[in-house]
Amino acid sequence: MARYHVPVVVFLIVTLLGLVSGGRDVTGDLILLPSEASRFFSGENDNDVKAEGTRWAVLIAGSNGYWNYRHQSDVCHAYQLLRKGGLKDENIIVFMYNDIAYNEENPRPGIIINSPDGDDVYNGVPKDYIGEDVTVNNFLSVILGNKTALTGGSGKVVDSGPNDHIFIYYSDHGGPGVLGMPTSPYLYAQDLIEVLKKKHASETYKSLVFYLEACESGSIFEGLLPEGLNIFATTAANAEESSWGTYCPGDYPSPPPEYETCLGDLYSVAWMEDSAKHNLQSETLHQQYELVKRRTANDNSAYGSHVMQYGDIGLSKNHLVLYLGTNPANDNFTFVDENLLRPATKSVNQRDADLIHFWDKFRKAPEGSSRKVKAQKEFLEAMSHRMHVDNSAKLIGRLLFGIDKGQEVLDIVRPAGQPIVDDWDCLKTLVRTFETHCGSISQYGMKHMRSFANICNAGIQKEQMAEATAQACVSIPAGPWSSLRKGFSA
Ligand SMILES: *[C@@H]1O[C@H](CO)[C@@H](O)[C@H](O)[C@H]1NC(C)=O
Numbered sequence: 013m014a015r016y017h018v019p020v021v022v023f024l025i026v027t028l029l030g031l032v033s034g035g036r037d038v039t040g041d042l043i044l045l046p047s048e049a050s051r052f053f054s055g056e057n058d059n060d061v062k063a064e065g066t067r068w069a070v071l072i073a074g075s076n077g078y079w080n081y082r083h084q085s086d087v088c089h090a091y092q093l094l095r096k097g098g099l100k101d102e103n104i105i106v107f108m109y110n111d112i113a114y115n116e117e118n119p120r121p122g123i124i125i126n127s128p129d130g131d132d133v134y135n136g137v138p139k140d141y142i143g144e145d146v147t148v149n150n151f152l153s154v155i156l157g158n159k160t161a162l163t164g165g166s167g168k169v170v171d172s173g174p175n176d177h178i179f180i181y182y183s184d185h186g187g188p189g190v191l192g193m194p195t196s197p198y199l200y201a202q203d204l205i206e207v208l209k210k211k212h213a214s215e216t217y218k219s220l221v222f223y224l225e226a227c228e229s230g231s232i233f234e235g236l237l238p239e240g241l242n243i244f245a246t247t248a249a250n251a252e253e254s255s256w257g258t259y260c261p262g263d264y265p266s267p268p269p270e271y272e273t274c275l276g277d278l279y280s281v282a283w284m285e286d287s288a289k290h291n292l293q294s295e296t297l298h299q300q301y302e303l304v305k306r307r308t309a310n311d312n313s314a315y316g317s318h319v320m321q322y323g324d325i326g327l328s329k330n331h332l333v334l335y336l337g338t339n340p341a342n343d344n345f346t347f348v349d350e351n352l353l354r355p356a357t358k359s360v361n362q363r364d365a366d367l368i369h370f371w372d373k374f375r376k377a378p379e380g381s382s383r384k385v386k387a388q389k390e391f392l393e394a395m396s397h398r399m400h401v402d403n404s405a406k407l408i409g410r411l412l413f414g415i416d417k418g419q420e421v422l423d424i425v426r427p428a429g430q431p432i433v434d435d436w437d438c439l440k441t442l443v444r445t446f447e448t449h450c451g452s453i454s455q456y457g458m459k460h461m462r463s464f465a466n467i468c469n470a471g472i473q474k475e476q477m478a479e480a481t482a483q484a485c486v487s488i489p490a491g492p493w494s495s496l497r498k499g500f501s502a
Pocket residue numbers: 158159160161
């Protein structure tokens with residue numbers, strides 16, 4: 013890419029921020045599943061604080077790169093919380109790329125924080141699955157307790173029995189029907205749901221709670237997670253909006269000035285900061301859901317999202333202690349139904365957090381330094397990848413459905429309660445086709461999953477898609493984002 017002058021960069025940023033500060037993708041009111049209200053009081057009566065079985069936890073950060081600091085930071089914080097709650101290392105399985113604590117950009121080497129004045133959360137975190145071992149296959153095999161299916165890693169799995177309780181927490185980028193991974197391929201919702209069904213069929217848990225932070229995270233469960241699996245899931249966002257990073261440069265509260273990255277995510281710090289304070293023997297999942305929902309909505313500002321709940325809502329009568337344990341130091345701090353936590357005045361769309369990082373780095377670097385040049389280059393490469401992916405998707409839509417109808421078809425949102433696509437094999441094939449001709453969709457490109465799903469829903473065949481894609485993308489751009497071995501195709 014040619015050299016750009018600063019005014020060009022500023023123009024791009026202004027354009028970009030104009031685009032994103034409109035903020036959340038258009039959503040309208042909170043979508044309540046019809047079943048939500050009616051099921052709340054009819055769940056199994058499993059309210060007892062004495063957990064008979066063992067508590068298990070799987071914690072996973074699905075990204076890497078310093079600009080994604082917050083996902084691994086969230087996961088480390090969750091680990092500390094569970095340890096204080098009394099869970100044992102042998103029952104907590106951690107997935108994180110592990111490239112943050114000693115990253116050259118980290119101002120405090122060996123230390124990770126999850127809030128501006130927070131303590132180190134990195135110390136002691138088990139390195140079960142790190143680097144290239146953070147894979148879809150390992151994650152799913154760990155949940156299933158299938159040791160023979162693992163590649164690399166510590167070999168720790170959820171070796172649970174019928175009375176046990178399982179907590180899964182995932183923090184990353186996502187898109188409609190997909191969750192990211194630092195490795196390829198990414199995770200499709202359908203494959204995750206199939207594994208949860210299989211785990212249920214193996215009768216190796218009593219109940220399972222899934223907390224999920226990602227853009228469009230509602231789409232992972234919406235219309236896909238059936239009742240009756242004894243699974244209660246909450247998500248940071250509904251099926252059609254971003255989730256939000258928090259404690260970002262330029263926000264209030266902001267990270268210490270030497271940090272050029274977001275420290276946490278809005279929904280994630282909401283449940284963790286709540287859990288860290290309270291006696292979890294007296295706080296229920298439902299109470300936490302309500303509180304996290306209020307905080308994450310951020311006064312319904314443009315800088316917030318709609319926290320959702322799925323699955324067996326009745327389980328949310330259970331106390332948190334059943335999954336997270338409880339810190340004895342909080343015994344006298346019973347749950348009070350008020351938001352004790354500071355609201356964020358601003359936060360950053362998950363998808364723009366990388367740009368915030370490059371921009372903040374660029375802004376602070378001394379004039380004429382190689383650091384400034386590098387940050388500018390990184391920013392422009394990320395921007396040009398975005399434009400490439402956006403334009404390619406748009407063009408494919410036009411080639412398939414015509415200039416007038418193209419965008420309309422790509423933008424269709426199915427009614428609440430329906431999954432984004434019925435034929436997941438079609439979706440997978442189309443995404444592979446796209447990546448073959450246009451390069452990796454990468455973490456940013458996951459936002460276009462709904463467009464691909466809609467192409468399938470419109471009955472487009474593989475050959476038509478291949479033809480349109482080849483026309484739209486004559487070659488794969490050389491930029492690092494498009495050519496990174498990321499996305500769905502290995
Ligand atoms: C565990 O994974 C292996 C390899 O994928 C597979 O062959 C085997 O059937 C799995 N075992 C169970 C119990 O699902």
